[in-house]
Amino acid sequence: MEGMTMATLRPPLLVLLLAPHAFSSAVAGQPFDHGGVWIDLTHPFSETTVFWPTEPGFRLIRGENGPTAKGYYYAANRFQTAEHGGTHLDSPRHFAADGQTTDAIPLNRLIGPAAVVDLTIACQNSPTYEATIDDLMAWEEKNHRQLVDCILLLRTGWAARWPDREAYLGTAASGPAAVMKLRFPGLSPAAAHWLVAHRRVQAVGIDTASIDHGPSTHFGAHVALCGANVPIFENVAGLDQLPAAGAVIVALPMKIAGGSGGPLRIIAQVRSTDSSGTPRNAR
Amino acid sequence: MEGMTMATLRPPLLVLLLAPHAFSSAVAGQPFDHGGVWIDLTHPFSETTVFWPTEPGFRLIRGENGPTAKGYYYAANRFQTAEHGGTHLDSPRHFAADGQTTDAIPLNRLIGPAAVVDLTIACQNSPTYEATIDDLMAWEEKNHRQLVDCILLLRTGWAARWPDREAYLGTAASGPAAVMKLRFPGLSPAAAHWLVAHRRVQAVGIDTASIDHGPSTHFGAHVALCGANVPIFENVAGLDQLPAAGAVIVALPMKIAGGSGGPLRIIAQVRSTDSSGTPRNAR
Numbered sequence: 001m002e003g004m005t006m007a008t009l010r011p012p013l014l015v016l017l018l019a020p021h022a023f024s025s026a027v028a029g030q031p032f033d034h035g036g037v038w039i040d041l042t043h044p045f046s047e048t049t050v051f052w053p054t055e056p057g058f059r060l061i062r063g064e065n066g067p068t069a070k071g072y073y074y075a076a077n078r079f080q081t082a083e084h085g086g087t088h089l090d091s092p093r094h095f096a097a098d099g100q101t102t103d104a105i106p107l108n109r110l111i112g113p114a115a116v117v118d119l120t121i122a123c124q125n126s127p128t129y130e131a132t133i134d135d136l137m138a139w140e141e142k143n144h145r146q147l148v149d150c151i152l153l154l155r156t157g158w159a160a161r162w163p164d165r166e167a168y169l170g171t172a173a174s175g176p177a178a179v180m181k182l183r184f185p186g187l188s189p190a191a192a193h194w195l196v197a198h199r200r201v202q203a204v205g206i207d208t209a210s211i212d213h214g215p216s217t218h219f220g221a222h223v224a225l226c227g228a229n230v231p232i233f234e235n236v237a238g239l240d241q242l243p244a245a246g247a248v249i250v251a252l253p254m255k256i257a258g259g260s261g262g263p264l265r266i267i268a269q270v271r272s273t274d275s276s277g278t279p280r281n282a283r
Numbered sequence: 284m285e286g287m288t289m290a291t292l293r294p295p296l297l298v299l300l301l302a303p304h305a306f307s308s309a310v311a312g313q314p315f316d317h318g319g320v321w322i323d324l325t326h327p328f329s330e331t332t333v334f335w336p337t338e339p340g341f342r343l344i345r346g347e348n349g350p351t352a353k354g355y356y357y358a359a360n361r362f363q364t365a366e367h368g369g370t371h372l373d374s375p376r377h378f379a380a381d382g383q384t385t386d387a388i389p390l391n392r393l394i395g396p397a398a399v400v401d402l403t404i405a406c407q408n409s410p411t412y413e414a415t416i417d418d419l420m421a422w423e424e425k426n427h428r429q430l431v432d433c434i435l436l437l438r439t440g441w442a443a444r445w446p447d448r449e450a451y452l453g454t455a456a457s458g459p460a461a462v463m464k465l466r467f468p469g470l471s472p473a474a475a476h477w478l479v480a481h482r483r484v485q486a487v488g489i490d491t492a493s494i495d496h497g498p499s500t501h502f503g504a505h506v507a508l509c510g511a512n513v514p515i516f517e518n519v520a521g522l523d524q525l526p527a528a529g530a531v532i533v534a535l536p537m538k539i540a541g542g543s544g545g546p547l548r549i550i551a552q553v554r555s556t557d558s559s560g561t562p563r564n565a566r
Contacts, residue, residue: 038391038394042538043538044386044540045538045540046540055361060539060540060542072501072502072506073378073379074377074378074502075376075378075543076365076377076543076544077539077542077543078364078365078366079363079366079539080361081361081362083359084359093358094357094358094359095356095357096356097349097350097356219357223355252548252550253548254546254548255328255546255548256329256343256360257327257343258329259343259360260348260359260360263537263538263546265537267390267535
């Protein structure tokens with residue numbers, strides 16, 4: 001496993017020697033370069049959108065839909081949904097009494113260079129794998145930069161299971177009892193605490209239903225990040241289309257006043273060459 | 284009035300001589316420049332959010348909110364809303380049977396350089412003013428570029444009236460009868476047709492409740508734009524903070540499968556100098 005190898009090899013001072021603002025050049029570069037491509041990292045909202053077992057899910061209430069007496073076509077709908085389902089934001093307020101609500105998160109938390117940590121092999125072996133400090137430090141060493149001023153994205157491979165609830169959540173059941181059956185990868189509370197204490201990420205995203213994989217953890221990763229006003233993005237799609245570094249993320253939540261979260265539209269721009277200069281395949 | 288003056292002075296060939304891709308340099312420049320500032324152009328969703336008189340408005344259904352038995356704080360809510368209210372997207376499907384639905388709009392329609400047409404003086408004099416072809420051509424002449432490959436934003440000054448329904452909509456009443464009392468500025472159907480036939484805008488936004496100012500128009504501007512798959516942004520905020528040219532817009536709607544529209548988060552990056560090289564005030 002990559003993280004364990006790196007833990008063994010890690011020179012203790014290397015991380016300190018990395019420029020803390022190593023990401024700046026990626027940002028000041030040309031993310032809107034005409035050679036770049038915008039990629040949508042968002043699952044659509046529909047009746048099949050995966051929600052937490054205790055939530056009723058997304059419901060589109062169809063309104064008028066067809067030609068009108070005045071000669072034009074017209075369609076308009078309403079909908080109901082939970083803040084926490086589908087590709088969504090957890091505001092710091094979700095797990096912190098004084099955390100920022102959805103409308104209060106500064107835009108500079110939501111826009112920035114991506115750091116994509118690939119955990120797919122570990123997660124294939126263990127469906128409740130939690131990203132470790134070693135996994136994060138291995139990414140730093142490999143990419144020659146710290147996890148500072150960037151949006152950390154944990155790629156577990158779980159998006160390929162969407163929207164099969166059984167495969168994605170570990171259970172297709174609904175209701176409070178189903179919560180104990182949830183099984184998917186997450187972020188270890190220790191790694192979340194380390195990020196808050198020793199790094200400075202703008203936000204953390206994952207391609208599973210939650211950064212905490214079950215109630216047994218007491219939502220330790222959420223508590224650590226929300227307590228430091230670090231927003232969380234869950235049920236993110238398409239992380240397999242991003243390089244480990246070099247993409248730019250724009251993650252814009254619906255602006256719910258006083259919200260604890262909300263539907264999130266998250267996209268990435270990938271340049272035609274990744275950070276290592278390797279040409280990327282056409283998409 | 285600026286538009287009328289320009290109509291008189293306009294040399295007929297000038298517009299044809301303008302480079303059709305004059306916006307490219309603004310895009311290929313450094314919109315993520317560290318000297319740039321992100322500005323939110325989105326009204327928050329709350330009980331006071333302005334909706335069309337026939338829609339019930341936004342309703343946050345508060346869930347748990349407080350300390351749990353396990354020791355951590357927890358808050359989570361649900362909500363109901365119409366697709367068309369607050370700062371929102373009109374998908375082409377809103378007024379076109381074969382128009383793109385919300386989830387199908389390409390991202391390159393939603394991200395691009397802003398062209399902000401200031402109509403505030405005309406709208407002060409006439410609360411049902413409709414932007415004309417002359418207004419649009421006056422912007423082109425003044426800014427030395429065509430309305431091509433850009434996001435056209437109509438600034439009427441109406442955002443300053445938000446969320447006073449009477450001042451913003453022309454009526455505080457609800458229900459179908461109130462629709463006849465709506466009064467606010469919009470885009471003339473003739474100008475919308477001209478944009479579709481002779482220019483190539485990515486999208487059109489406005490700081491009022493609709494680009495069509497009432498049912499008497501048979502929604503001619505909507506029909507023209509939606510019929511050409513041009514998305515529309517309504518109830519946009521903060522356009523007074525943008526230069527006429529030089530800002531970059533990112534407008535990301537909630538990804539509703541099959542939607543006719545939806546809540547929109549729209550932001551702009553303004554560089555520390557605008558397109559004319561004039562330093563901008565700190566924000």
